[in-house]
Structure formats: structure tokens, C-alpha cells
Amino acid sequence: MPSTLFHILLLLLMPPLLLGVINKTKAAFAGRVGAPCLQPYYDLAKLLRKGSVFSSTTTWVFRAGPVVTLAATLVAALLVPLGNHPAIISFNGDMILFAYLFGLARFFTTSAALDTGSAFEGMGAAREVTFACLVEPTLFFILITLARMSKSLSLTPMLLYPSPAVWGEAGAAMLLLVGALFIALLAENCRIPFDDPTTHLELTMIHEVMVLDHSGPAFGLILYGAALKLFVLGAVFVNLALPFKSGNLLVDWAAFAAAMLFLAVLVGVVESVMARLRLVRIPQLLVAATILSAFAMLLIVR
Amino acid sequence: MVSFADQLLVLVMLINFIMLGSSRLAFAIRAVAVQGVVLGIIPGLLHPFSGHLLAITVSIILAKGMVIPYLINDAVRKAQIRREVEPFLGYVPTLLLGAVFTALAFVFAQKLPLAPEHRDLLFVPASIATLMTGFLILTTRKKAISQVIGYLVLENGIFIFGLLLAEAMPFMVEAGALLDLLVGIFVMGIVINHISREFSSVDTSRLQALREE
Numbered sequence: 265m266p267s268t269l270f271h272i273l274l275l276l277l278m279p280p281l282l283l284g285v286i287n288k289t290k291a292a293f294a295g296r297v298g299a300p301c302l303q304p305y306y307d308l309a310k311l312l313r314k315g316s317v318f319s320s321t322t323t324w325v326f327r328a329g330p331v332v333t334l335a336a337t338l339v340a341a342l343l344v345p346l347g348n349h350p351a352i353i354s355f356n357g358d359m360i361l362f363a364y365l366f367g368l369a370r371f372f373t374t375s376a377a378l379d380t381g382s383a384f385e386g387m388g389a390a391r392e393v394t395f396a397c398l399v400e401p402t403l404f405f406i407l408i409t410l411a412r413m414s415k416s417l418s419l420t421p422m423l424l425y426p427s428p429a430v431w432g433e434a435g436a437a438m439l440l441l442v443g444a445l446f447i448a449l450l451a452e453n454c455r456i457p458f459d460d461p462t463t464h465l466e467l468t469m470i471h472e473v474m475v476l477d478h479s480g481p482a483f484g485l486i487l488y489g490a491a492l493k494l495f496v497l498g499a500v501f502v503n504l505a506l507p508f509k510s511g512n513l514l515v516d517w518a519a520f521a522a523a524m525l526f527l528a529v530l531v532g533v534v535e536s537v538m539a540r541l542r543l544v545r546i547p548q549l550l551v552a553a554t555i556l557s558a559f560a561m562l563l564i565v566r
Numbered sequence: 567m568v569s570f571a572d573q574l575l576v577l578v579m580l581i582n583f584i585m586l587g588s589s590r591l592a593f594a595i596r597a598v599a600v601q602g603v604v605l606g607i608i609p610g611l612l613h614p615f616s617g618h619l620l621a622i623t624v625s626i627i628l629a630k631g632m633v634i635p636y637l638i639n640d641a642v643r644k645a646q647i648r649r650e651v652e653p654f655l656g657y658v659p660t661l662l663l664g665a666v667f668t669a670l671a672f673v674f675a676q677k678l679p680l681a682p683e684h685r686d687l688l689f690v691p692a693s694i695a696t697l698m699t700g701f702l703i704l705t706t707r708k709k710a711i712s713q714v715i716g717y718l719v720l721e722n723g724i725f726i727f728g729l730l731l732a733e734a735m736p737f738m739v740e741a742g743a744l745l746d747l748l749v750g751i752f753v754m755g756i757v758i759n760h761i762s763r764e765f766s767s768v769d770t771s772r773l774q775a776l777r778e779e
Contacts, residue, residue, distance in 0.1 A: 547658065552661065563576065
């Protein structure tokens with residue numbers, strides 16, 4: 265029970281911290297002091313206190329967008345085991361639900377963007393969906409490979425399965441999976457090689473352009489939802505990449521939290537040393553990630 | 567040690583994908599050099615240590631990892647090639663084809679009547695996959711240099727297959743194969759120079775057009 269409580273607390277409170285750590289890392293690389301790590305919390309608090317402006321051309325879809333997106337991401341977050349603790353909800357086949365909750369979230373984000381009737385936001389929605397199509401096979405190849413390795417269709421046994429022994433035995437396949445998952449994580453969260461989350465008025469951006477018309481609490485929900493998505497996919501990544509199990513509850517939670525912070529630093533480093541790819545090169549990288557994960561599956565199935 | 571050799575073979579197959587997907591010629595040459603070095607290490611891991619083995623390992627790393635890439639780089643410089651690879655097929659289709667061929671290689675290797683001790687190893691599928699990658703590079707790229715790289719990858723595929731028999735294979739046979747390769751690269755280099763002098767480009771698709779002078 266305390267573990268469940270801790271799970272929920274961590275889930276609700278930690279995500280903005282990851283964004284703060286990423287920004288701090290980028291600032292350190294650029295030689296700046298940067299905003300404090302807690303800045304995203306202040307931003308959220310500020311946005312939630314503000315009023316909202318809704319265009320008269322929008323319908324209920326526009327208002328539902330942020331709410332449904334956040335709700336779907338939250339439910340997905342309950343399906344993922346954190347640290348060494350099993351997920352709160354777990355049943356056979358929940359990996360499909362997990363993948364399509366993200367699909368639902370994306371559907372409502374893009375629908376809300378289309379609902380504004382702005383050509384600019386429609387363009388962002390089209391790009392988001394195009395790249396999502398290319399990320400999905402990667403995600404599924406990874407899930408199928410894990411399902412095959414752990415002989416289970418539920419996320420909790422699948423993600424708790426990797427252990428040092430598994431890494432020793434199928435190290436190459438695991439490494440490929442981790443690499444593919446990292447690329448998928450960057451693409452899903454619109455981080456730098458795919459999309460620049462800090463630009464606000466450029467023709468090349470993807471995610472930010474879709475949420476331009478949201479304001480106040482609605483925008484706060486979107487920001488929080490984006491952070492939560494990074495947290496959930498990051499938890500999947502950490503479960504795969506760090507097969508650390510001590511058995512002691514506190515140590516496991518501490519290791520998990522530290523690993524998540526390290527992942528945030530890693531994302532910050534990638535964002536600092538890489539430039540955003542040209543739009544035509546993005547599918548190439550995503551296809552490469554798909555091939556990596558497919559190859560990992562091949563090695564396991566053989 | 568055998569499992570470590572398997573990891574190295576996975577690396578070799580990943581380098582195949584890198585070569586199929588890269589658009590830079592210099593990068594592809596470096597990738598083929600790395601592949602050669604990795605392949606040179608494998609026989610040293612598999613078989614008990616001997617002077618003969620050491621000689622093979624060192625000579626393979628020298629030839630595949632240094633001499634041949636150097637010769638290709640030299641040809642690139644002499645023919646004054648810029649950087650593009652210019653494929654007939656796009657990078658993404660060739661990558662996908664490469665992935666399909668790799669998958670087929672695994673299926674095919676399982677159907678082969680292999681000795682039981684070789685059955686679970688990655689050698690045979692890796693060899694077939696590398697062969698097919700070499701074929702793909704040979705057939706889908708326009709520039710003569712990229713075709714030389716394809717030929718090298720093809721040879722690497724054959725070499726992996728030969729690794730299974732490395733102990734049974736006398737040093738002279740191995741050295742002869744390497745010498746063949748070296749001569750092949752020399753000839754290719756000369757041919758490339760001629761092509762570039764005649765046509766002021768090494769685009770082999772231009773060789774299809776007849777012209778009188």
C-alpha cells in the first residue's frame with residue numbers, strides 16, 4: 265500500500281522536474297546559469313491561475329483536447345511499473361491499451377489543433393500524425409520482443425523481466441531495444457532531433473504549433489501532459505536499460521528516481537550536441553529505429 | 567567467447583544497415599573499414615591461440631581495416647568525387663530491403679543442413695545477410711566507388727562463412743583470398759580512374775549510353 269501511494273505521488277509530482285532538469289542541462293552546456301530546476305512548476309502554477317481565451321470558431325473538441333490528452337496519459341501511467349514496484353492496474357494484454365492510450369491522446373491533440381481552423385495548426389497536426397505513424401511500429405516491435413522474452417502480454421511482468429542475467433544472455437538484442445526505444449522516446453516527446461520544443465514561431469516545428477491557440481489552464485494541462493508523457497516513456501526506458509533490483513523497497517525507489525533524473529540529463533545532452541534534423545531526414549531516422557527494433561526481435565525469435 | 571563473437575556479428579550486421587542508409591561516401595568507407603576490423607577480431611576469439619592464428623588475425627585487420635580503405639580513399643581523391651552516393655533506389659527503400667533480406671537470411675539459415683554445433687550460432691545468417699547487403703549496394707548505387715564498397719561487403723559475407731572453417735583452412739588459402747581482394751581493389755581503382763577521365767564523372771549509369779568520337 266505505501267508503495268502504491270508512493271507510485272501515485274511520484275507520478276503526479278515528478279514529471280515537471282524532468283523538464284526543469286533538461287532545461288538546466290541545456291543551459292549548462294550553453295554556459296548559462298539557466299532557470300531553476302523547479303521553473304516548470306512555477307510556470308504551471310502561473311498558467312493555472314490565469315483565465316482562458318477561446319476563439320468563437322472553436323467547438324467542444326478544442327476544449328476537450330487538453331483534458332482528454334492528460335486523462336489518457338494518466339491512465340497509461342498507471343499501467344507502467346515504476347522502480348521495482350508492479351503497476352497499479354495490470355491485466356493480460358494491457359500493452360495494447362498502453363499503446364493506444366497514447367494514440368487517443370494524440371488523436372485529441374491533433375483534433376483540437378484542426379478545430380481551430382488555422383492552416384498553421386493543421387500543418388503541425390499533419391506532421392505529428394505522419395511521424396507518429398512511423399514511431400508506432402518501433403514501439404510495437406519493442407513490446408512484442410519483450411512479450412516474447414518474458415512470455416507474457418502484460419506490461420508489469422514484461423518490464424520487470426530484464427535483469428542482469430537477461431542482459432548477459434541477450435545483451436545485443438537488449439542494446440538494440442534500448443537504442444530504438446530512446447529514438448522513439450525523443451520522437452514521441454518532440455525533443456530535438458525531431459522537433460524543437462523551445463521554438464514558437466517557425467514553420468518547422470511540430471508539437472508546439474498545435475497548441476498555439478490554447479491559453480491559461482488549458483495550456484497548463486497540455487504542458488503537464490507533455491511532461492507526464494516524457495515521464496511514462498522514460499519509466500519504460502529506465503525499466504529496460506537499468507535492470508537493477510535490490511529487493512529493498514526504498515533503495516529501488518531511490519534508484520528509479522535517480523535513473524529518471526539521469527535520463528533527463530541524457531536528453532538534455534542530446535539536445536545540446538545535436539541540431540534538429542531536416543524534415544525529410546526524420547522519416548529516415550525513424551525507419552532506422554524500426555529496423556533496429558525489428559532486428560532485435562529477429563535475434564530473440566530465432 | 568562464442569557469445570561475444572555473436573555480439574560482434576550483430577555489430578557487423580548493424581554496420582550493414584549503416585552502409586545501406588548512409589549518404590556519405592567517406593562515411594561508408596569508414597564503416598567498411600570498421601567492419602573489416604571487427605571481422606578480423608572474430609577468428610582470434612573462436613580458436614585456440616597459435617602463431618598461425620595471430621598471423622591471420624593481424625593480416626586480416628591490416629588488409630581489411632587499413633590498406634583497402636586507404637586505397638579506396640586514394641581513388642576517391644584521385645577521381646575527385648564529391649560526397650554523394652547517388653542511389654538508384656532511395657535510402658529508405660534500400661534499408662527496408664536490407665531488413666527483409668536479413669530476416670530472410672535467418673529463415674534460410676535455419677533450413678540449411680548445418681552441423682549441430684553451428685546451428686545456434688549467428689555465423690551463417692550473418693554471412694548470408696552480409697552477402698545480400700553487398701549485392702544490394704552493388705546493384706542500387708550509381709557511383710563506381712560505392713560498387714567497390716558493395717563488392718567489399720560481399721567479400722566480407724563470404725569471409726564470415728569461411729570463419730566457421732578457419733582452423734581447417736590453411737594460412738596460404740586465406741592469404742591468397744586477401745591478395746585476390748587487394749588486386750581486385752587495385753583493378754577497380756584503375757578502372758575508376760579511367761571512367762572518370764573519359765566521362766569526367768564516375769557515374770556508371772552513363773556507361774550505358776553509346777557514343778562515337
